[in-house]
Amino acid sequence: MASPEVRSDRLRQSSPEAALDGRATSRPTRLSRDSIVAGAKAVAGIVGIFVVWQLLVTIIAPPEFLLVGPVSAFAELIERPGYFASNTFVTLQEALAGFALGTALGVLCGAALHYSSTVRSFLYPALIAIDTIPKVALAPLFIVWFGFGFESKAFVAMAIAFFPLVINTYDGLSSVPHELQELARINKASQWKKMTKIEFIYAIPSIFSGAKISISLAVGGAVVGEFIAGSKGLGYVILLANSQVDLPSMFAAFIVLAAIALALFFIVDFAGRKLVPWKNHAK
Known part of the structure; x- marks a missing residue:
């Protein structure tokens, strides 16, 4: 016959609280395992693209002024690391500044659309009309306004990153369930508490979804600005390589741009997972 201490331990282990504790302990492990598997699959997919690309170039053997393989592009990166690093830093600064501006203005504008009929x-029809204008056409205007320096490229990036955040913020705030709205009314919550405690909390996942789109677009916007009036940055590297028919440098810049956009996307996604833990609660 088991002693009272043993029976007590067994009861504690079989209690609902212990079961919940066990699930809470195992869940981070399972999420970490899933993240590792997902990361391994992503790396395998990228490596597979490079392998197929190099095989096609090797088999078809096109002229070097038409197409080069990833081996040539990576060889160019290894040969001139300082050149690509300095220009990458310029583009990264412009993209992050444009993303920060676009996020702030996009969230404010989306909130204004929701709270003011x-x-x-x-404003909503005007925003839709402006969004249909190719951003390449807006780039010269920003250069006239802000000059040929850092600011014009950052504002081009902001203009491109702005619209997904406006739409996602507005949609997130507009999709708060009626039950929560009714609960706030019953409890006589002020407009400020209703906005900060319910509506924006509910809209955060949508805002982060827009941010994941915007961060990649901001990188492209910085490059667009460099195309129009750049003397440094990866956009300038691509233009210079194009004028010299230097495809290894051009494809090396493409690879670096893709790596920047992918890294920034996953950083925003990781931040969203940490700041919005309830979104993945049921997973």
Whole structure:
């Protein structure tokens, strides 16, 4: 016959609290394992693309002024690391500045559209119309306004990153369930508490979804600005390589741009997972 201490331990181990504790302990391990598997698959997919690309170049053997393989592109990166690193830093600064501006303005504008019917009536159609304009056409305007320096490229990146955050913020705030709205009304919550404790909390996942789109677009926006009036940055590297028919340098810049956009995307995604833990609670 088991002693009272043993029976007590067994009861504690079989209690619902212990079961919950066990799930809470195992869940981070399972999430870590899933993250590792997902990361391994992503790396395998990227490596597979490079392998197929190099095989096609090797088999078809096109002229070097038409297409080069990833081996040539990576050889160019290894041969001139300082050149690509300095220009990458310029583009990264412009993209991050544009993303930060676009995020701030996009969230504020999306909130204004949600909370003011007057603003929504006047501003929403105008935003849709502006969004249809190719951003390459807007780049010269920013250069006229802000000159040929850092600011013009950052504002081009901001203009491209701005719109996904406006739409996602507005949609997130507009999709708060009626039950939560009714709960706030019953408890006589002020507009400020309703906005900060319910609506924006509920909209955060949508805002992060928009941010994941915007961060990649901001990198492209910085490059667009460098295309129009750049003397440094990866966009300038691509233009210079194009003028010299230097495809290894051009494809090396493409690879670096893709790596930057991918890294920034995963950083924003990771931040979203940490700041919005309830989104993945059921997974």
